[in-house]
Amino acid sequence: MSNNSITEQSGFAHLTDLPCYVLQCGQATAVISSYGAHLLSYKPEAEVELIYLSPEAVWQNNTPIRGGVPVCWPWFGPAAAEFNPKAQKLPNHGVVRTEFWQVIQQSVTETEVRIEFRIATKELPYTNAPSYLSLTLQLTEAALILTLNSDQGLQQAALHSYFTVDSVHQVSVSTLAGAYLDKVKAGERFDQQHPELKFTAEVDRVYLDTADELTLEQAKNAVQIAQQGHDASVLWNPWIEKAAALKDLPDDGYLDFVCVETARLSLTTSAPLHLVQQIRYLGQLE
Numbered sequence: 001m002s003n004n005s006i007t008e009q010s011g012f013a014h015l016t017d018l019p020c021y022v023l024q025c026g027q028a029t030a031v032i033s034s035y036g037a038h039l040l041s042y043k044p045e046a047e048v049e050l051i052y053l054s055p056e057a058v059w060q061n062n063t064p065i066r067g068g069v070p071v072c073w074p075w076f077g078p079a080a081a082e083f084n085p086k087a088q089k090l091p092n093h094g095v096v097r098t099e100f101w102q103v104i105q106q107s108v109t110e111t112e113v114r115i116e117f118r119i120a121t122k123e124l125p126y127t128n129a130p131s132y133l134s135l136t137l138q139l140t141e142a143a144l145i146l147t148l149n150s151d152q153g154l155q156q157a158a159l160h161s162y163f164t165v166d167s168v169h170q171v172s173v174s175t176l177a178g179a180y181l182d183k184v185k186a187g188e189r190f191d192q193q194h195p196e197l198k199f200t201a202e203v204d205r206v207y208l209d210t211a212d213e214l215t216l217e218q219a220k221n222a223v224q225i226a227q228q229g230h231d232a233s234v235l236w237n238p239w240i241e242k243a244a245a246l247k248d249l250p251d252d253g254y255l256d257f258v259c260v261e262t263a264r265l266s267l268t269t270s271a272p273l274h275l276v277q278q279i280r281y282l283g284q285l286e
């Protein structure tokens with residue numbers, strides 16, 4: 001008999017009263033909130049946390065949680081004109097980060113623990129919008145898999161994962177190739193020169209046509225990030241000045257995480273969404 005389980009819990013870390021579900025599969029645990037269907041923690045082993053949550057994150061008053069894995073949908077970043085025909089003031093990264101989602105399925109087996117959240121689209125400011133979004137979290141002993149699904153319609157989406165690191169100065173993400181748009185340089189297009197990206201300044205890059213697998217390596221350990229259904233991966237670290245400007249991040253908080261985001265950003269397709277990010281701990285490095 002396994003001790004695999006799903007348990008409801010009120011609050012996680014300093015986020016008192018936040019409604020959460022704790023999943024356990026063998027030694028692995030994950031914590032996800034129904035607010036934003038927001039993953040807050042993934043520990044493949046008891047003492048190993050892979051996800052960063054800002055100690056200054058808040059969730060009341062329509063604020064998205066800083067850290068974890070925010071779900072960006074149905075647009076990414078500031079809403080493009082296609083999503084915003086009336087040029088309204090719209091939230092960054094869409095509308096589902098600050099909504100409560102419904103749990104529609106839970107299952108616990110010997111090998112996998114799974115929970116599925118769903119949210120129906122409220123009135124969106126544009127036509128040709130999809131009607132729902134669902135997020136499935138699958139936890140096994142070997143990996144955590146997040147999957148976003150929705151029906152047809154114009155939509156962008158991202159699993160905006162914040163990975164915790166010992167020091168941003170000792171992190172690299174590989175294997176990167178091809179073109180990227182550099183949002184730090186007004187979206188200008190560049191070609192990646194090295195297969196590895198190291199963080200030495202603000203990074204906000206949209207890599208187009210990225211590999212299906214990326215590796216986040218730091219001094220002591222490594223994490224594999226496998227993706228499907230994406231047309232881009234976004235790498236982000238706000239660095240010193242932007243971190244200081246973010247109210248819900250400590251000034252030196254930028255040292256403690258990098259974001260590796262699996263995204264679908266195309267504005268020229270209305271195909272149903274199926275976006276997957278799988279996180280696998282590769283363990284201690286020799």
Ligand SMILES: O=P(O)(O)OC[C@H]1O[C@H](O)[C@H](O)[C@@H](O)[C@@H]1O
Nearest residue numbers: 077092093183204234235236259
């Ligand atoms: O502050 P947020 O709305 O959560 O956005 C945080 C960041 O998300 C993504 O990584 C974008 O590429 C960045 O431009 C943005 O600053």
